[in-house]
Amino acid sequence: MADEVIYRSDHVLEYPFVRSVGPVIGAFLTGLRDGRVVGTRGSGGRVIVPPTEYDPETGEETSGVVEVGPEGTVTSWSWVPRPRPKHPLQTPFAWVLVRFDGADTSFLHVLPAAGPDEVSTGMRVRPEFAPEDERVGHVKDISHFVATGGAS
């Protein structure tokens, strides 16, 4: 077994998918492209951001387009000291769940910071949008979140 050869090779699996987004996520992505954050209204008037076509708790159809934010509150976060190659940022950052003002659910995005001491649950943040001519209707139209300096 000493002369055993174990083969290895590099593989790439790639699919160039383009997906249709539907009217509800379409409205959300259109909003991001236009520099706004919108959600939809679910059962009992809850505002769901990012919007879903059906209320995730009751299964009822959601309705309407509701603008929220742009500021929000961090409800939870996780620190990433060493970003991986495919992470949205290549400098240390926090994954943050942000509840936009006027929303009842949280939205996942990134918040770059010098260290985890700069991030806390309850901190006030706002989205930093990509330049208008670079926005295409994608979650990356928000480049990242930044602290506004306040706390809730």
Place this chain on the structure above:
Amino acid sequence: MSEREPVTMMDAATRLDYEFTAGVAMSKNLHGYEQGKFIGQRCPKCKKVYVPSRGSCPTDGLPTDEIVELPNTGTVTTYCVVNVPFAGQSIEIPYICGQILLDGANLSFMGLLQEIPIDEVRMGLRVEAVWVPPEELGPTLASVKYFRPNGEPDADYETYKEYL
């Protein structure tokens, strides 16, 4: 509000870069291709010969340690005529993909069939492997250029019906 059209589509390209490690059993099989040989493994209990082998018998769950060299000949158990072009296609259509059951093997694998008119391909056709020139052999099934009829009478259905 934007004057542009609403967003209806989204690029959702997905890409996975990874390193594949063949492992002991598959590496023996790949090393065989490098030498122009089909290398399989036999289950100690059911005696089935797997080529390529994953290193264990899927029926008995036992390591398939016994190495078996298989001959260059086999039977087409079933086949498919490919008429539809697709991205990344490297062979001119129409062509035939056959499931090849090597003599002495209990597992078939896919192989390209050539040197036969498409309308003459059939189940039970006896074939032999045509290898690339020795200097082009490598640890890949691409070392087998294709399979072609070897002139023997068709195999009896009973000999391969378990492998369809």
